[in-house]
Amino acid sequence: MNNPTPQRGADPDNDIRAYQEQGTLKALHLGNRGPIKLDAMGRLDPMILDSYKTHGFYIFEGLLADQELRELEADVEQIQQRAPVSPKAIFDQKGQPALGHNLIAKNFGWVVPLSDPVGGTDKNQGRHPVKMHEPKRPSDAPDHVLQIILGSLQFSQACLRLYGHPQLLAVAEAINGPDFTPFNEAIWIKHPHLGGSVAWHQDGTTQWGRPDFDEGTHGFNFMAQLYGSDAENGLWVVPGSQTGPADIKQMMREAGSDRLTKAVPLICAPGDVAICNRQAVHGSFANTSSKPRVTLNFGFHRRGSVFGAMGNGIHSPATIYDADRIFERAKMIAYGISARSQHLPDEQPYAYAPLKTHTMTWDESVRPSIQDYNLLDLGI
Numbered sequence: 001m002n003n004p005t006p007q008r009g010a011d012p013d014n015d016i017r018a019y020q021e022q023g024t025l026k027a028l029h030l031g032n033r034g035p036i037k038l039d040a041m042g043r044l045d046p047m048i049l050d051s052y053k054t055h056g057f058y059i060f061e062g063l064l065a066d067q068e069l070r071e072l073e074a075d076v077e078q079i080q081q082r083a084p085v086s087p088k089a090i091f092d093q094k095g096q097p098a099l100g101h102n103l104i105a106k107n108f109g110w111v112v113p114l115s116d117p118v119g120g121t122d123k124n125q126g127r128h129p130v131k132m133h134e135p136k137r138p139s140d141a142p143d144h145v146l147q148i149i150l151g152s153l154q155f156s157q158a159c160l161r162l163y164g165h166p167q168l169l170a171v172a173e174a175i176n177g178p179d180f181t182p183f184n185e186a187i188w189i190k191h192p193h194l195g196g197s198v199a200w201h202q203d204g205t206t207q208w209g210r211p212d213f214d215e216g217t218h219g220f221n222f223m224a225q226l227y228g229s230d231a232e233n234g235l236w237v238v239p240g241s242q243t244g245p246a247d248i249k250q251m252m253r254e255a256g257s258d259r260l261t262k263a264v265p266l267i268c269a270p271g272d273v274a275i276c277n278r279q280a281v282h283g284s285f286a287n288t289s290s291k292p293r294v295t296l297n298f299g300f301h302r303r304g305s306v307f308g309a310m311g312n313g314i315h316s317p318a319t320i321y322d323a324d325r326i327f328e329r330a331k332m333i334a335y336g337i338s339a340r341s342q343h344l345p346d347e348q349p350y351a352y353a354p355l356k357t358h359t360m361t362w363d364e365s366v367r368p369s370i371q372d373y374n375l376l377d378l379g380i
């Protein structure tokens, strides 16, 4: 059968509202949300881990303090001001050399307003098999809007400090083991009335066939919410779909449109941090609402999933990941911890086992060495 094209009913506005309301209710009844709970040894409450394993995502409510949120917001604002003015530009809106103009990696991703740039194409190893509905753009919409900023730790001290968050790193340890490794980092921006969609997909592309495959093989992402997220502007996830490869085309046929029947939105307040299994089917619709969404993504893997694996070529050039490569990339964890502990000296820093015999202190003299650090992202 051909790819299903997104259909909308006779009264599309009513239909979408009903889908959003039902999805929101379902999401709030899953029981996979609440404050983070760690014991005196810094171990995550096993009930949280179970809930995450069952649903493929979990929301830590109210995790980020107001001050940290304000610092993140200021940095994200600054990055956007200093970003190239358009996809091929090398200057920012003030005519200054844009952030990243001197880097090898292409860190700024753009989208035609309200469009779906990847669904139904072979981009990203063809992992987005179906096209999303593309609402009509406002007549005054720009040609492109910024959708994603990669390698964000080199552009923002607040993001680097968030990366070293002791409670979040304890969660990474609980999910992936104490020798967990980085994946990548990204800032997702969904501009009000303009933000494009991210077609339904499962992130993992390379490890589905391994003999020891399980629901955690392709790791997970933290998704920290700057302004919150809801059914209109947020990411949607199909709970429980992380256990194996999903037939997304079939799911879409069953739904009769791009509104997958079992999907639910991430309902988050500012400062909530979700964890989302990279194998879970997820995606987001074009943001026709008046609410911005900014999500700070940073992901982690099990060492056993990346060591010796061939990279997927999506996040960095494809190569086999050996111990040196993992060590080099993992230095960002140590720098994050160090930057954070200088900024928040009263907080107990996380002890990252793989680098415990190395002293890696963050200071400005280190900055040149982290330029283009994301060329070493560990994509699988």
Ligand SMILES: O=C(O)CCC(=O)C(=O)O
Residues within 6 Å of the ligand: 188, 198, 203, 221, 234, 235, 282, 283, 284, 295, 297
């Ligand atoms: O936040 C979004 O809208 C998309 C995020 C996503 O697809 C991902 O992290 O893989």
